[in-house]
Amino acid sequence: MNLRTFKHGIHPADGKALSANEAIRDFRPTGEMVYPLNQHIGAPAQPVVAVGDPVLVGQTLAQPGGFVSAAICSAASGTVKAIELRRTVSGKEALSIVIENDGQYTPMPGVGERRDYTALSGQQILDIIRDAGIVGQGGAGFPTHVKLTMKEGVQPETIILNAAECEPYLTSDYRLLIEKTDRVLEGLQVVLQIFPQAQAVIGIEANKPEAIRLLTEKTAALPHISVQVLKTKYPQGGERMLIHAVTGRDIHSGKLPIDAGCVVLNVSTVMSIRAAVCRGIPQIAAIMTVTGEGAASPCNVSVPVGTSHRELLAFAGGLKGEPEKLISGGPLMGVAMVSLDVPVLKTSSAILAMPEDEVARWEPTACIRCGRCLRACPEFLVPPMMAHAADNGDLGAFEKVNGMECIECGCCTYVCPAKRRLTQSFRTAKTAVNAKRRAAAAKK
Amino acid sequence: MVNISTSPHIRSGLSTATVMQDVAIALMPALLMGVFVFGLRALLVILLCAVCCTLTEYLYRRLMKLPQTVSDGSALVTGLILAMNLPASVPLWIPVFGAVIAILVVKQLFGGLGQNIMNPALAARCFLLISFPALMGAGMPAVGNLLGPDALAAFGQRMTTLAVDATTGATPLQMLKDGQSVDLLQAFFGFHSGCIGETSTVAILVGAAYMLLRGVISPRIPGIYLAATVAFVALFRAVTGEPLTGNYLLGQLCTGGLMAGAVFMATDYVTSPITPWGQVIYALLLGLLTALFRVFGSSAEGVSYAIIIGNTLVPLMEKVTIPRAFGKRGVAR
Known part of the structure; x- marks a missing residue:
């Protein structure tokens, strides 16, 4: 097989076997839900609800605070309890909307209703994506409607679906690809509806044979979507590395993927686009892997955004002993959490419980210039x-x-x-x- | 309480100590061959170098109240490389003195591991070579021919005494310089006079293979260095009009300190460039200097001086060879 990749990179132990075979479980927490207003790149969102207001699932809590910004919608029903500073995953405090969860999950009218995306114009789709508060779920949280809004006369040639999932331990994208293959492909077709001239390429690492088989089979009849198998190597899912592997074009920090004719979207992001456009559901869930050698029963969970990490961890079976480190995300780019009492964000991908902290085991010593x-x-x-x-x-x-x-x-x-x-x-x-x-x- | 630090949160199993351990393992075939060829006396020199280098490092760090670094194994490796570069016939204060020069003067006074501008073992060897040329000369002849009838008997004799064999033999590199030809097979296996660890090309190559396999070194520096030396030697011989034979060129590769220098000293992390093109320039320069010294110099050897001169130019080479960043390749910076 023709495996494309980039130069250099590393091969850490991938730890994916812990959770790769666990089907995604739905979780409906009953505790309070917390929505930091700055969980994306750009201006913080502006609250449109006041303390005491009743809210329903899918209701807009805050609207974009500028062009580069994103709306925030409620994942639960209940009442607005407070708008105050709350600690977030990074350890910093951020102004957040706090919802007293009634546990009923009563949806807003229209949420979950089928919609035919083929009847929509590109601009209509972009408006839906903006109102749904969709941000990139590869980590950075860049507002997706901004990424998909092109300058006059610019059109992407290639839509790259980032299915590399190169971070060790993470398996949520993999689960989506094998459990919800049709929805992922439908999401890609929605994006192609905005850019009819573009070709979509699914970039996926060779260590996911089951997903590759399913995708290859189901894209056979789709002329604008193809599968590109990539070498398993970290950071294959890095935007610049992925563009290099798929198109052979290189960009640096002063350029954007569109300068290489590309738009790169993460699997979860495309799922969110599909849910918003085809079902009227805004971005209110994060597919997360609760894993690590310190997790009692590693699994994949569909988590309502705003859920406390503590409640999620309890649902997922809790910890095995006392971990030395708890990470939000993967072991290479994730953030070490001070406390579990912080909310799940739209960009959350995992709770990784490490029984032993390798960083603490080693003191830095002199550089030996080994290269x-x-x-x-x-x-x-x-x-x-x-x-x-x-x-x-x-x-x-x-x-x-x-x-x-x-x-x-x-x-x-x-x-x-x-x-x-x-x-x-x-x-x-x-x-x-x-x-x-x-x-x-x-x-x- | 949980630990907090910034990403990444995992580390490879590699440490400075494991890297040094690999280098020490790779040095074993050449050093053992040295003991086989030169006898028990060689083993004594090797042990003295290893112990004195380690001890010097330990005492310096201790007396200066600096974090103890002796367990990283770098001083041990310096000791082994120093021994490799000494003839077995040296008086026993030479390894001790050399170890102090290498570790105290060349390494620790410059700031310790990673900060020295010259390879400590080689700089110490050059210091000894200039200061005590008579003691650092060719030294003991080898125990005998590879398969000679007297080989075993001579070997037995050498392994039961620590005395120095007073007869000195010309090194094959000197014979080449004097216009004689050498027995390449003997030279390849290392049965000739010379320094303890430099004579056996085959043993050095076994060590090189181990380091390549373990990813400790890349073939770039040694490969280019060896090729450049042969090319420049051929060029200079052509210029001077002296006869250029296959025996002469292959002899240049398998005798003297070239192979040991290319594999174990030119590849020293601290004193060689980290940039890919810097490594190419460095290896070419070493080849040029080695050939210059060997063809035009008064001594037959030139590897040690070539490498330490190359060492001092490393910062310059790195400065002009910073690689283009990803995405800036092929376009103006």
């Missing part, structure tokens, strides 16, 4: 030079050695025999450079 990081970096960067600049606070030098191209995938840090915390240094330096750039732009 393994250079051979792992999918961006062809020189991590030791970046770290030297970053650790000395020399932001100019950091930019000069292409530091801003770092995608924070963690490959360099994973392979480093000296156990240096490279990605952490780069993240700090990138944040500082971005702050400097914003300050400079504000002055002008």
